[in-house]
Amino acid sequence: MPPASGSRAAPSTENGAARSRYRRILRFALRYLVQTWWYEVFLVRIGLERVAERGRSARMTRVAQRFHVLAVELGGLMIKVGQFLSSRLDVLPPEITAELAGLQDEVPPASFSAIRELAEADLGVPLNQAYSWFGEQAVAAASLGQAHPARLVEWDAVETGFDAVVVKVQRPGIQTIVDVDLAALRRVAGWLSRLRVVSDHVDPRALVAEFAKTSLEEIDYLHEAMGAERFAEMFADDPRVNVPEVVWERTTRRVLTLSDVSAIKINDVDGLRAAGIDPSEVAAVFAEVMFEQLFGHGYFHADPHPGNIFVTPVTDAGTGPQWRLTFVDFGMMGEVTDDLRDGLRRLLIAVASRDGRLLISSIQEVGILLPTADTAELERAMTRLFDRFGGMGFAQLRKVDQREFRDFGQEFGAVVRSLPFQLPENFLLVIRSMSLTSGVCSSLDPEFNIWDAIEPYATRLLREESGNVVRSVAREALAAAGIVLRLPQRADQLITRIDAGTVSVATPAIDRRLSRIERLIRRAVGAVLFAAFLVGGILMLQFVVPLGIVLMSVSVVPLAYAVLAGTPRAPSR
Structure with a gap:
């Protein structure tokens, strides 16, 4: 069981429980990888695609159900894996995501003696010195950690202004379990990346990397403590929001002490x-x-x-x-x-x-x-979506039959998964x-109605982005105008070089063609400048009305230039 590259080492071969867990995960994955290869690759290649399609939904449901059982039995990170997969509607069929959606992260709490040993090792003092009281019964228990009620000692209570706290303690041995599970998942991701039917639709290694990053942050309570403080600073002046305070003197990577904010x-x-x-x-x-x-x-x-x-x-x-x-x-x-x-x-x-x-x-x-x-298929689906709902505002969308949304969602989901x-x-x-x-x-x-809640924020975002669009259009217009304004000079330089003999031209037909090209360039200058000033003026009307009117008025000048520049002069006699 070699260590994964760029990650924590795979579990030690001396650890029998870890080795058994690692192998059980791999056996489960290998069994259904072989099944996938048989139905989705082999049968398709020999012309039995209908046979493969006939029982696909039932097979997917059975795989999800058996993984559900495996996750509950193994606990640890595998429950988090199931919850993570249930959210991946973009890469997994609904039969799997629906089955895993009910996977709850509720497990029996670890023994208090193991919790005491871990907490004291991390805090560096006995629990009866770190806290004046520490409840032996967990108020919440999950696969990665559990929470206990406690009270701060007198000097800590005086300093913080409260004494009732909740202490989150990492589940004993969870770091080893996380290492085992991530090592197994990385191995499975390597197998999946070699299976064309999978790798053409998803990057398994990237998925595992995303999951690993989130999981390792979740068992690092220092990361959670900093997140709590950042969140509290965001809403410091908002009377609608309350956030527990971190007791840093009683917080480590595996122990987190927060003020008790339990309520309704x-x-x-x-x-x-x-x-x-x-x-x-x-x-x-x-x-x-x-x-x-x-x-x-x-x-x-x-x-x-x-x-x-x-x-x-x-x-x-x-x-x-x-x-x-x-x-x-x-x-x-x-x-x-x-x-x-x-x-x-x-x-x-x-x-x-x-x-x-x-x-x-x-x-x-x-x-x-x-x-x-x-x-191509996704573009067609989005075009249909825009054709049906694209011109509707929030009020109109609220009146659309929910079944129609559901039908579009099912169609769109099938396209996404393909x-x-x-x-x-x-x-x-x-x-x-x-x-x-x-x-x-x-x-x-x-x-x-979610539309009522999101409407003011969506409107604000659209208004902010409108400013960005105006600035982008203005930059593009200026760039286009600069390029076009330089075109006559470049054309004149070319004509000068021709006249100077760098390029020998003595044919009247060519002279006429060059004259025609020059007129076309001048018309292009006028047309582009007219469009830039006119569009810029229209866009600016909703922000700076006087400037918008000025730009629209000025656009008449390049329009006249474009028209007159296209009129050939009468030949001299």
């Missing part, structure tokens, strides 16, 4: 009503806060499921909000990078212009489509975050 779970409708809080109001504010993270700050909570969001009543609010949204668990955070912003801007322009071909070109530039993609379409990790986190947000809001308010 956001999906506890009865609890909210008992506290005098309107669930539909909570839904509206929660959506606003989530979209503000995406469109405003560019840094967002990528795992906003009900277990990570509380509603905290405020008893001394005065005239301010009577409750706050409290976010916890900052191990999975997303960021809208500059590249992602640029990619979204290009996609936005393509969608705004309802240009299917431009949209495909844009997503290829962003790197969503692999180089082997044949995009292409080497692979969403970057940041795109996936955005999709995950918005999907969870929509689900939570709908559970709070059955009448909740």
Whole structure:
């Protein structure tokens, strides 16, 4: 079991449990790789494609069900693998993603003696010195770690201003399990990359690399602590949002101590009503806060499921909000990078212009489509989508029959899965975050409409991007004008060289042709300048009205030049 290149070493051969786990994962993968090769490659090559298609859906469902069982039995990172795969609607068939969507990261807690040993080793002191009290019963347990209630010692409580805390402790031995699972996944990715039916549609090594990066960050509690502090700084002046404080003196890579902010779970409708809080109001504010993270700050909570969001009543609010949204668990955070912003801007322009071909070109530039993609079918699907919905505003889209959206979604999903379409990790986190947000809001308010929540932010983004488009058009117009303005000079230089004898021309027919070319160049100058001034003026009207009027007025001059330059002079007598 050789170590993976550029990664942590594969598990030691002396570790029997790790070796057994590694081999079990590989055996499972190899079994279904062989099955895939038999049905999707061999039978197709010998002309039995219909046989392969006949039972494909049932086979996919069985594979997902058996992986579900394997993940629950092995625990550790394999549950995270299942959850990760359930979100990959871009590369996996719906039979697999639907089956894995129900995979819950809930496992029995580790023994308290093992938790005590790990925490004391990391903190460097006995638990009864680090905390005045430490609860032996975990309040939450997952595959990578578990949380315990505790109280700070007196001097720490005085310094922080609170004593009730929650202590997250990494599950003992999880680092070895993560190393084993990632080593196995890298080996499986290598096998998959050699299978043409897979590698033509997805880059398995890139998928594993994305998953490994997220997983290693999630078990590093220092990373989570920094994420919590960054999130708190973002909303420091927002009375709607509350974030637990990090107790850095009691935080390490494997132990994280946070102020206890437990309150009403956001999906506890009865609890909210008992506290005098309107669930539909909570839904509206929660959506606003989530979209503000995406469109405003560019840094967002990528795992906003009900277990990570509380509603905290405020008893001394005065005239301010009577409750706050409290976010916890900052191990999975997303960021809208500059590249992602640029990619979204290009996609936005393509969608705004309802240009299917431009949209495909844009997503290829962003790197969503692999180089082997044949995009003709996707372009046709997007053209149909734009033809049907492209001219609609938010109000009109709300009135469209949901079944029609579903039909388009099914058609589009089939096209996506037929292409080497692979969403970057940041795109996936955005999709995950918005999907969870929509689900939570709908559970709070059955009448909740995601369009109502996103409309003001989408409008703002479009307005900001309109400015970018205007600037881009202005730059392009100036560049085109510069090139065209230099064309007559270059033509004159060419004619001068011809007259000087560098190129010998003595034929009247050629003289006439050169004269005609010169006139065409002059007309081109006028036409391009006219178009640049006119389009620039129209675009600027909505931003700087006087400048727009001036540019449109000036466009008359090059228009006249274009017309007159095309009129040949009367021959001299």
